[in-house]
Amino acid sequence: MSRRRAAVKRDVLADSRYGDKVVTKFINSIMLDGKKSLAESIFYGAMDLIKEKSGEEGYETFKKAIENIKPQLEVKSRRIGGATYQVPVEVRTVRQQALALRWLTTYTRNRKEYTMVERLANELIAASNNEGATIKKKEDTYKMAEANRAFAHYKW
Structure with missing residues (x-):
């Protein structure tokens, strides 16, 4: 973190199909080695x-x-x-959204299905039904925070 000034937040363009910036951010998080068209085809597929x-x-x-x-x-x-x-x-x-997209990408890549399209589709369906690895990660994070509630007075 810079001591001089706050980092400049760069805004992303909305995606072509849905006109949503969250979709663009998610496509960027799926993308590997700068292959954006491949990441888009995975997401839209x-x-x-x-x-x-x-x-x-x-x-x-x-x-x-994402909301779940x-x-x-x-x-x-x-x-x-x-x-x-x-x-x-x-x-x-902003951090909620960033963590949600990061966790979704990570746990999608760890699934056992054959193609990335199948993995992503199944993980999104599971997450929308409040189940799956990403929801478990959220619940584990919440349990850790609840377990350490006694130290909440050290908040700064």
């Missing part, structure tokens, strides 16, 4: 596969999954008098 499998619109499932994944609380390490405490803090909206 997953949206079409969700429509086939579940019958509901893929974009709506994506939005619902966003964490409300997390723990931050705080050093006080030689001891390090895990202090629970509320998560800002």
Whole structure:
């Protein structure tokens, strides 16, 4: 973190199909080695596969999954008098979105399906139904914050 001034937030362009900046951010998080067109085809292919499998619109499932994944609380390490405490803090909206997209990408890549399109579609369907690895990560984060609630008075 810079001591001189705050980092400049760069704004992304809305995606072509849905006109949503969150979709663009997610496509960028899927992207590896600068292959954006491949990442877009993975995402849009997953949206079409969700429509086939579940019958509901893929974009709506994506939005619902992101809302379900966003964490409300997390723990931050705080050093006080030689001891390090895990202090629970509320998560800002921008960080909630960033964590949700990061967790979704990570746990999608760890799934066992054959193609990335299938993995992403199944993980989004699971997350929209409040199940799956990304929801478990959110719940584990929340449990850690609840377990350390006694140190909440060290919040800064």
